Amino acid sequence: MAHVSVEERRPQLVSAAIALMKREGAHAASTRAVAAELGVAQATVHYVFGSKEEMYRAVIMKLTDDLVAYVQAVDVPEFPDFEQCLAVLVNRLWQSLLDDPYAHLLLTELSVLALRSPTLKALVEDHRMVVDHVTGSLIRTTAGRAGVELLNDPILVAQFFLAGFDGMTQQHLAAPHPEAERWRVESLISATTVLAIGTPLQRSVPSVREADPLT
Incomplete structure (x- = not known):
C-alpha cells in the first residue's frame, strides 16, 4: 500500500470523524471508530492527531x-x-x-x-x-x-x-x-x-x- 503523508491523511480523518459524529453523535468518535470509518489502522489516528x-x-x-x-x-x-x-x-x-x-x-x-x-x-x-x-x-x-x-x-x-x-x-x-x-x-x-x-x-x-x- 502506498504511503500517505500526514498532511494528506489528516483531512481524510477529519472528514471521517465528522461523518461518524453527525450520524452517531460526538460521544461515538473514539479513535477506533474513526479509524474504522476511514478503513485505516487505529494507530494511524493516534499518529496523525496524538490524542x-x-x-x-x-x-x-x-x-x-x-x-x-x-x-x-x-x-x-x-x-x-x-x-x-x-x-x-x-x-x-x-x-x-x-x-x-x-x-x-x-x-x-x-x-x-x-x-x-x-x-x-x-x-x-x-x-x-x-x-x-x-x-x-x-x-x-x-x-x-x-x-x-x-x-x-x-x-x-x-x-x-x-x-x-x-x-x-x-x-x-x-x-x-x-x-x-x-x-x-x-x-x-x-x-x-x-x-x-x-x-x-x-x-x-x-x-x-x-x-x-x-x-
Whole structure:
C-alpha cells in the first residue's frame, strides 16, 4: 500500500470523524471508530492527531471554517435598505441550518464538551471570537452597502444576533416549526436592525396556537 503523508491523511480523518459524529453523535468518535470509518489502522489516528482531544480540535476548526466560508460566500446586495441587505445574510445562515442540521448539532455538542476541557475551552473561545468578528464585518459591510451609519459597535450587534440565532437553532433541532421559525427569523432581523441603525420595524405576531406545535 502506498504511503500517505500526514498532511494528506489528516483531512481524510477529519472528514471521517465528522461523518461518524453527525450520524452517531460526538460521544461515538473514539479513535477506533474513526479509524474504522476511514478503513485505516487505529494507530494511524493516534499518529496523525496524538490524542482524541486534538481530533476534536480539528473537527471544531473544520466545522467553523466551513460555516464561515458558507456565509462569506454570499454576495451582499447593494439595496438602499439595511434590513433587506441583512435579510439576505440571515437567510443564507438559516439555510445552512436547514441544509445540514447535523453539522450545527455536532458543533453544539462539541462546544459543550470542550467547555469541560481546559485545553479545548480556549478553542471554543477562539471559535466564538472568529464568528463574532466575521458576523460583525458582514454587518459593517451591509451598512456600507445600504448607505447607513451604524449606531452601535458591529461586534456587539453581531453578538446579540448570534445569541438569538443560537437559540433559534436549538429550537429548530428540538422541535422544528416552519411557520413559527419564519416569524422568529424575521423578528431577529428586525431587532438586529433596530440595534444597528435604530429603525423600528413592525412585525405581525403569530398567535400562541400558531407558533406552538403542541397546542
